[in-house]
Amino acid sequence: MSADNGPLYLGFDLSTQQLKAIVVNSDLKSVAEAKVDFDQDFGAKYGIHKGVHVRDQTGEVFAPVALWLESLDLVLERLSQAMPVPMSRIRGISGSGQQHGSVFWSASAEELLKGLDAAKPLVGQLEKALAHEFAPNWQDHSTHEELVAFDAELGDREKLAEVTGSGAHHRFTGLQIMRIRRVLPDVYANSKRISLVSSWLASVLMGAIAPLDVSDVCGMNLWDIPNQTWSERLLALSAGPDGVADLRQKLGEPRMDGGGSMGAISPYFVTKYGFSPECQIVSFTGDNPATILALPLRPLDAIVSLGTSTTFLMNTPAYKPDESYHFFNHPTTPGNYMFMLCYKNGGLAREKVRDTLPKPQDGATGWENFNKAVLETKPLGVDDESDRAKLGLYFYLRETVPNIRAGTWRFTCNGDGTDLKESPQGWSKESDARAIVESQALSMRLRSQKLVHSPRDSLPAQPRRIYLVGGGSLNPAITRVLGEVLGGADGVYKLDVGGNACALGGAYKALWALERKDGETFDELIGKRWTEEGSIEKVDIGYREGTYEKYGKVLGAFEEMEGRLLAEEKH
Numbered sequence: 393m394s395a396d397n398g399p400l401y402l403g404f405d406l407s408t409q410q411l412k413a414i415v416v417n418s419d420l421k422s423v424a425e426a427k428v429d430f431d432q433d434f435g436a437k438y439g440i441h442k443g444v445h446v447r448d449q450t451g452e453v454f455a456p457v458a459l460w461l462e463s464l465d466l467v468l469e470r471l472s473q474a475m476p477v478p479m480s481r482i483r484g485i486s487g488s489g490q491q492h493g494s495v496f497w498s499a500s501a502e503e504l505l506k507g508l509d510a511a512k513p514l515v516g517q518l519e520k521a522l523a524h525e526f527a528p529n530w531q532d533h534s535t536h537e538e539l540v541a542f543d544a545e546l547g548d549r550e551k552l553a554e555v556t557g558s559g560a561h562h563r564f565t566g567l568q569i570m571r572i573r574r575v576l577p578d579v580y581a582n583s584k585r586i587s588l589v590s591s592w593l594a595s596v597l598m599g600a601i602a603p604l605d606v607s608d609v610c611g612m613n614l615w616d617i618p619n620q621t622w623s624e625r626l627l628a629l630s631a632g633p634d635g636v637a638d639l640r641q642k643l644g645e646p647r648m649d650g651g652g653s654m655g656a657i658s659p660y661f662v663t664k665y666g667f668s669p670e671c672q673i674v675s676f677t678g679d680n681p682a683t684i685l686a687l688p689l690r691p692l693d694a695i696v697s698l699g700t701s702t703t704f705l706m707n708t709p710a711y712k713p714d715e716s717y718h719f720f721n722h723p724t725t726p727g728n729y730m731f732m733l734c735y736k737n738g739g740l741a742r743e744k745v746r747d748t749l750p751k752p753q754d755g756a757t758g759w760e761n762f763n764k765a766v767l768e769t770k771p772l773g774v775d776d777e778s779d780r781a782k783l784g785l786y787f788y789l790r791e792t793v794p795n796i797r798a799g800t801w802r803f804t805c806n807g808d809g810t811d812l813k814e815s816p817q818g819w820s821k822e823s824d825a826r827a828i829v830e831s832q833a834l835s836m837r838l839r840s841q842k843l844v845h846s847p848r849d850s851l852p853a854q855p856r857r858i859y860l861v862g863g864g865s866l867n868p869a870i871t872r873v874l875g876e877v878l879g880g881a882d883g884v885y886k887l888d889v890g891g892n893a894c895a896l897g898g899a900y901k902a903l904w905a906l907e908r909k910d911g912e913t914f915d916e917l918i919g920k921r922w923t924e925e926g927s928i929e930k931v932d933i934g935y936r937e938g939t940y941e942k943y944g945k946v947l948g949a950f951e952e953m954e955g956r957l958l959a960e961e962k963h
């Protein structure tokens with residue numbers, strides 16, 4: 393069958409600020425795309441900002457589930473208009489959700505999901521299917537009490553990381569569930585099932601509660617990765633000693649196969665949008681695991697995702713957990729893992745620094761002055777040999793890696809990293825523009841050191857290729873600084889789908905799930921069909937001899953700066 397009349401695959405991405413959809417054919421070529429921007433399309437109605445509500449007094453960050461339901465109808469309406477061929481050609485659907493967020497279903501959920509009426513919108517019909525109208529968001533940091541308890545439960549934080557792939561993090565779902573049980577006991581008691589954002593979207597599309605996904609389940613601090621089972625002790629911590637069986641029932645058993653079908657699409661979508669009743673729903677995963685499925689990722693290649701959060705991702709067969717980063721099951725390949733660093737102060741922090749600079753004329757992207765400042769400032773703000781290197785931290789929210797309070801700090805040191813001192817007088821706004829991007833990249837380089845080795849010849853240890861995805865990957869100044877700091881022996885590449893990588897990874901996952909031959913891995917199938925041309929574009933040379941080493945010399949000072957700020961908080 394030629395790609396002109398063959399099956400199509402749909403990938404969704406329900407992220408913090410948008411719901412995106414992309415359709416590809418069996419040759420991996422994009423056929424149609426659509427998106428809903430939560431603030432633009434529904435901001436006034438729901439009173440959200442950047443996709444969420446924030447309660448500063450408690451640190452809560454959450455999204456209205458009704459907003460996502462309205463967005464699902466709207467994105468499908470837009471997609472059906474954008475499709476050059478009938479929706480009935482779509483054979484399979486998968487996708488991704490922002491990680492860690494949870495949706496609490498009521499006892500009526502199964503029945504309401506099964507009986508959806510295509511003559512009415514989703515939103516009114518599923519109101520009573522929810523035990524809680526809001527979903528905690530990954531930016532939530534209201535769970536300090538729970539964080540302390542999780543880190544202590546198995547002995548210490550390192551032990552928790554060995555078992556669950558991560559130390560305790562405010563946003564991880566086990567902590568969020570424990571807090572909901574503490575502050576909203578009725579919500580917890582009335583929750584018949586609990587979904588992650590990924591499995592929630594799959595559930596609505598399937599008209600039945602979908603199991604949690606093999607990879608996304610690792611973002612809860614509840615899943616024992618070495619033994620691939622729920623940790624009874626951590627369930628007991630989250631649910632209370634008598635609540636283990638009940639919480640296990642609410643969560644269900646995860647689906648360990650990232651491929652195959654979970655069931656056919658709900659008749660609601662068949663009648664309303666013209667899907668085939670044979671269209672299959674494949675398990676949905678987290679947005680970061682989906683990102684590593686947007687291309688065949690080789691060992692030593694890294695992806696930097698510049699979305700609302702900034703993440704650094706690698707695909708590795710080695711499980712080497714550490715309390716400062718994350719390991720997840722690979723979403724499609726048993727025995728492989730996704731290594732991840734995740735920063736809360738990503739895109740929104742860069743926007744705050746951008747907004748301190750004069751606003752460009754109307755019609756500009758808004759980044760022009762920021763980019764000019766980044767490109768006109770020398771590495772580490774060092775103009776000549778006598779200048780001290782500038783190192784800054786720009787945390788508008790409490791950061792996760794490392795767990796440092798909100799604030800802005802500026803330090804200087806000698807070029808060899810010695811004599812680190814705080815610089816209370818600071819420096820110009822233009823220097824901040826370069827320093828924030830360098831700071832984010834230095835943190836990634838520091839923490840991924842153990843996972844990289846020399847790619848060839850006598851080059852220093854570094855990734856082979858660096859792929860950039862997410863909204864920020866469109867920015868040439870950010871791209872250049874990432875190449876200068878992180879290296880990349882074979883260069884820095886941008887995915888042509890830019891901000892749509894997670895949705896694309898979801899579409900490829902659906903394709904692999906339904907077309908795989910016995911035992912055929914995702915990388916084998918996608919690797920055979922994927923071509924660089926039309927998929928990626930080289931945007932920077934990456935490793936620059938001399939510059940890379942210059943940044944290497946201040947890595948120790950960067951770590952010391954973080955250490956000093958962490959120590960201040962302990963006193």
Ligand SMILES: Nc1ncnc2c1ncn2[C@@H]1O[C@H](COP(=O)(O)OP(=O)(O)O)[C@@H](O)[C@H]1O
Pocket residue numbers: 407408409410698699700701739740743757759861862863864865866867891
């Ligand atoms: N030209 C640009 N330069 C720098 N950042 C950009 C640019 N365009 C978009 N962004 C950033 O991309 C972010 C959104 O990226 P996206 O991947 O769509 O996010 P998410 O998946 O978290 O919703 C915005 O917060 C914005 O800061």
Ligand SMILES: O=C(CO)[C@@H](O)[C@H](O)COP(=O)(O)O
Pocket residue numbers: 407408409489490491492530563611678679680699700701702703734
């Ligand atoms: O919390 C994490 C990963 O641990 C975030 O990366 C979320 O998964 C949300 O991502 P974006 O909305 O930035 O894509």
